[in-house]
Amino acid sequence: MSADLADFYLRQLRDDCLPFWFPRAVDEQHGGFLHCFDRDGTLVDSDKSVWAQGRMSWMLLTLYLEIERRPEWLAWAESGLRFLEEKCTDPEDGRLFFHVARDGTPIRKRRYAYSESFASIAFAAHAAATGSDESATKARALFDRFTDWHFTPGRIPPKFTEARPLTSLGPRMITLVTAQELELRLGKNDEISAWIDRCLEEIETLFVKPDLRVVMENVAPDGSISDHFDGRTLNPGHAIEGAWFIMEEARRRGDSRLAKLGCDMFDWMWGRGWDREHGGLFYFRDVFDRPVQEYWHAMKFWWPHDEALIATLMAHQLTGETGYLAMHRHCQLWAFDHFSDPEHGEWYGYLHQDGRPSSNLKGSLWKSFFHHPRALLLCHQLASRMIKD
């Protein structure tokens, strides 16, 4: 079965996902990637997400490193990196924009700095693929810029008053996975390791609540729960993604305590997120099962399912428990049944609660060539390792 599973994910990556995106997404005229596509690949918006430029460059370079040294993957990724540097960087302060026009004209810069984190992992993968010291230096500088922006008090312009400060899981998760990528591609480094340790500790002490069997998305600075809409809102897909970042760290370190932390996080948030009526993972839930204020809370988005596919296989790999394989199979069946589009390839992004597509969009300012191919690659690799074990 593991051989079948490994083969299934590789075929999905090679025959369903990659051909939808490439070469269609490559912008031969301005460089970088177009990514706002309708069901059949028709371009519905020529604008570019800066996140997507970094994420798609990283994904292509990762496939180049992990699957096959295909020169076009490297060339396309390098076009993305050039576009990021030349068109997506604000010369006034060196920060990256969030949203640019096809030719790179800036449209929007945001308060936060996730554009920098995705550019960082792309340059790190480029350094590993080509041996470029320059790219390694850029990757580290972007990581420093991201962590400085998100962890230096007062750096981010506030959206709320000081009256009820909340701190979020997101920056810790992204710092953790970005640092892991830098370690993997550029080698170990004390400064990077310290960031990993710090994020693991903050996630565990601030956001993980064993008494409530939950991973919070936002907490007060002391880790307490703010009993208001924002403070109570859970994001199961996000917490499940964070859970496998921690499982991956547990695997690298051979740390069983960390493995249990990651598995607990997954178990709790799978339990809270899975829709027992219609199947699939809800987008938001309330920690006390009160109504959620965000409108799309009950919709099924593609990416939490990709993250759950990875998390279940990793949890199985770490623990040997067959229950995780059963959960993987359950999630795989529902997700491929509902998100797949056999006619045009690639997953739909947005389903109604009942699993019908709510939109035909395959790509947008939020969805690009990232979560789904990453899950297909990692599940292929995890299932392949199961065969060897």
Added chain:
Amino acid sequence: MSADLADFYLRQLRDDCLPFWFPRAVDEQHGGFLHCFDRDGTLVDSDKSVWAQGRMSWMLLTLYLEIERRPEWLAWAESGLRFLEEKCTDPEDGRLFFHVARDGTPIRKRRYAYSESFASIAFAAHAAATGSDESATKARALFDRFTDWHFTPGRIPPKFTEARPLTSLGPRMITLVTAQELELRLGKNDEISAWIDRCLEEIETLFVKPDLRVVMENVAPDGSISDHFDGRTLNPGHAIEGAWFIMEEARRRGDSRLAKLGCDMFDWMWGRGWDREHGGLFYFRDVFDRPVQEYWHAMKFWWPHDEALIATLMAHQLTGETGYLAMHRHCQLWAFDHFSDPEHGEWYGYLHQDGRPSSNLKGSLWKSFFHHPRALLLCHQLASRMIKD
């Protein structure tokens, strides 16, 4: 039938909507209104929307003026007005906050100034209810603050770069209806009339596109369509609400050209917004029928249906066309079938595309005692006028 209809809406207002909100919403401890309620009226968040403080005060005063001089409605509204002045105003710049804690501690101020517009109509209604010159002066000052903020170039901190400026229907619609309320409650005034004329002209020349049979939500400053997600996104409920603001102006002026404009706007956006598969009005559509990027585009929210109930009766009143009565009946049947909660009263706010409730929330930072009671009152009054005609 009109007598039945007038009676139906009055009963819904008196027996279904009002008892859900009052006295439950009155905050005896801190003043103002609580409004984040679960299906059965359980308070799920004690935070307060500043919009809701103004809107609920206005609605109570309007009922006091139009239905019955009940002293508790006046007293509750005055508590809302005091809370607005004493707790929701930023002493630093005189602008209103957007979101405060129960005791008035400020949580969030936003870039735009709709809090001011809703406070303005509340003070105007208070002036009419009590003869208070002070409230009349406050209403005018808040209107000036709102229009200054939204129509003076450079006043609002930009969210996007200058590269692709878009201008929105929202500020024109809200200026129009706020000015109409000020005229109704405080009497005619050249300055206010000039704002009404300006907004009517800008809505017609910039946002109404007879060749495409559409009302745009956002356009370039010259009225052209920006062929990107944001520029193409239509908000049928919003345009239908704007349509009846224009029909109301047509009625006041006896202006048949304006009546046709309002009816055209309604016809086109009803045609684009009504879901012929499941019934109900979609939240967003794309002007060229491309996929919409906003996640909740296919959901059915309560307020567009309230606005369509008003618009259909007004269009019938202006034109005498029975087709509008049929549309009213169609919308009424679907809306009361799907949004009503006979067990606990008041409408649900948020349905899936297929009409099932997506959330049990009856009130939130967005939904309070405003769109639904306003529609019930206006439909009662419109149906009553039909009897007399």
